[in-house]
Amino acid sequence: MENKIKKTFRFGEEVEGYNIPVLNEREIRAAAGILFLATFLSLMFAIFKANFIPIKYVITFFLTDFIIRVFISPNFSPTLIVARLIVGNQTPEYVGAAQKKFAWVIGVLLAATMFVFFIIVNAYSFITGIICLICLIFLFFESVFGICLGCMFYPMFYKNKMQLCPGDVCEVKEKQDIQKVSKSQLLILLTFIGFVILVVYFMNDKFTVQPNELTGNAMAEQRK
Numbered sequence: 001m002e003n004k005i006k007k008t009f010r011f012g013e014e015v016e017g018y019n020i021p022v023l024n025e026r027e028i029r030a031a032a033g034i035l036f037l038a039t040f041l042s043l044m045f046a047i048f049k050a051n052f053i054p055i056k057y058v059i060t061f062f063l064t065d066f067i068i069r070v071f072i073s074p075n076f077s078p079t080l081i082v083a084r085l086i087v088g089n090q091t092p093e094y095v096g097a098a099q100k101k102f103a104w105v106i107g108v109l110l111a112a113t114m115f116v117f118f119i120i121v122n123a124y125s126f127i128t129g130i131i132c133l134i135c136l137i138f139l140f141f142e143s144v145f146g147i148c149l150g151c152m153f154y155p156m157f158y159k160n161k162m163q164l165c166p167g168d169v170c171e172v173k174e175k176q177d178i179q180k181v182s183k184s185q186l187l188i189l190l191t192f193i194g195f196v197i198l199v200v201y202f203m204n205d206k207f208t209v210q211p212n213e214l215t216g217n218a219m220a221e222q223r224k
Contacts, residue, residue: 009073012097018164022094023074025146025166030083033143035062036136043132046124055132056118062135063111070104096164102157103138103150110135 012021039062042054061078069077110131117128141147146166154162162170 009075011073011101015094018094020163021097022164023097023100024084025093025095026087026090027080027083028095028100029143029146030087031077031079032139034079034082035065036139036143038062039132039136039139043136052118052124059111059114059118063108063115066104066107066111070101070108093166094164095166096162098158098160099151099154099162099165100148102154103148106150106153107135107138 010021012023015022038058039055042058045051045054065077065079069080074080114128114131114135117123117125138149141149147169148166151162151165164170
């Protein structure tokens with residue numbers, strides 16, 4: 001019974017062939033995507049509608065979810081459970097649990113700070129804006145690129161080397177040909193950036209004109 005309780009509440013899973021506790025990176029990325037979408041949408045309400053109610057709910061749920069992950073078990077995190085339902089048919093990609101826990105502790109600290117400002121103090125400032133931006137960047141990099149920015153700070157506090165990083169980035173290895181960026185590709189990228197700048201410069205007045213309602217114009221033409 002005692003072993004079953006420890007197994008339920010431990011941080012990370014014991015998987016055959018791995019000598020450290022691991023987590024499923026696919027579930028983590030999916031959960032990060034869920035949180036990113038919720039945070040981004042609620043932030044848009046706050047910025048463009050001056051409606052801070054959605055972001056207060058998101059901060060509360062965000063903090064609760066991360067507290068469950070860190071202090072109870074990732075097995076009981078609501079977003080990770082939803083993520084497991086979404087990506088359950090995909091082959092697991094195992095990553096080390098230690099650095100993920102450290103990154104989620106950072107998430108708890110950021111969310112707790114936002115909770116104090118928005119819910120307890122009921123105020124916002126440039127500090128809350130910066131923290132929101134940091135959270136969005138962390139979640140975006142995790143969900144889209146599979147890069148755990150919080151994990152990068154792990155070696156600053158722990159001497160033991162990180163193991164089983166997403167994409168094996170912890171291991172020193174030579175890039176394969178398909179991963180290398182050629183000079184011509186860099187030139188194309190720079191040319192495209194220049195194209196974007198020129199479009200913004202020359203087309204801004206045209207693009208800022210409010211579009212007409214298509215069906216309304218068609219009906220007006222018919223009346224004529």
